[in-house]
Amino acid sequence: MYHRWLLSALAFLLSITLVACNSASTQQLPAKVANTTETTNSNSQQLPKKSAKRVVALSSLSADIIAELDKTKIVGITGSKLFKDDSRFKNIPRVSEGQNPPNLEKIVALKPDLVIGAEGFSTIPIQKINQLRIPTLLTQVNNWESLEKLTKTLAELIDADPQPLLNRYKTFLPNDHNQSLTALVLVSRQPILAPNKNSWAGDLLTQFKVNNLAAELQGKSPVGGYVTLSAEKVLEANPDAIILVNPPQGNSEVGLLDSLKKESFWKQLQATQNNRIYVFDYYGLVNPGSIDAIEKACQQLKQDLFGAERT
Structure with a gap:
């Protein structure tokens, strides 16, 4: 069931906004909402004193940004299906696969002068890497501004032009x-979960000037930045459009749609x-995942919500 996947994923990923997750080791649903943009954990930071030349990225988004800024600086990444056919990463060592935590021995063997992790999933590995006096950075992205700030931060760390x-x-x-x-974005049926403004998906709707009817809602939910809606609440909201999100594993968007049709x-x-x-x-809309995933989600928002003729 879709909701079982969602809750089990949350339990595994330790409450995060940016995280290397699921079989792709990429960013996962936020279970902790930050009011800041891109943040770092001061207790887990030991930033390089000079431009980094050997970077290991423990999240797909950070790996992608670094590769776009200067692909010669990437020496290690997490295994991600988002990069399966990406020639940029063909010969780059993977320091983790699937849902396994990063292999510290592999990371150390790469002799990095900077290791970038995702707040939550990477916190413990980053702390261990810090004990080895290897410079680190923990990141958290939950809105568009944080994406831009992260890009500027990484560019500064590797002496590249972010513009x-x-x-x-x-x-x-x-x-x-x-x-x-x-509009409403629905990511599961039981419970019915929708992103509010404190999430990547919610902020993306804001960037498109879409009136997210769950934006200001708060309440108890297993996922930070998301709210639980009753059937009555959905019917009361009665949005112009509804966006359903299929999970990162499998092909179950039809199952989610079919289950909602029974309501x-x-x-x-x-x-x-x-x-x-x-x-x-899932990637691009709920989880930034990669630059290409974000671009595809934005293109689909333009086409589906504003560009295509309605029947």
Whole structure:
């Protein structure tokens, strides 16, 4: 069941926003919301005193950003299906695979002068690496501003120019910000979970000027940045569009949609009646994952929510 995957993933990933997760060792759902943008843990930081030349990245997003800034600086990454066919990483050693924690011996053997981790999943490995006096950085990304700040931080650490990549990010977002569309993003059925504004997905909707009807909601939820909705609450919200998110493992978006169709409220929603139900990949929308994943999610938002003719 979809919700079982979601809760089990959360238990494994130790409450994080940016995290190397699941079989791809990439960023996972945030179970702890930060009000800051890109943050670092002062108790786990030992930043390099000069430009880093040998970087090990323990999250797919950080690895991708470093590779875009200067691919010669990457010497180790976590195994990720997002990079399966990426020639940039073909000969780069993997320091972890699947859901296993990073192999410290492999990391040390690469003689890095900087190891970048994700707050939560990488906290313990980073602390151990710090004890070896290897410079480290813990990152946390939960909104667009944090993505830009992380890019600037990494560029500074490896003495690269972040501007070309920052300019590329701008092309992902729509030019027209005069939108009045209402929407809900649903990531599971039992419980019905939707991102509020304190999440990557919620902030992405904000960047597109989409009125996320769960943006200001708060409440008890197994996932920070997400709220639990009742069927009545969904029906009361009655958004123009509903976005469903398939999980990172398997192909179960049809299962989630089919399960929601069994709910008595489903056919009463205007989004259902107007055929405005859209299925998105987990990477890019819920989990930033990589630059390409973010770009694809943005392209789909433009097309599905604003570009295609409605039937």
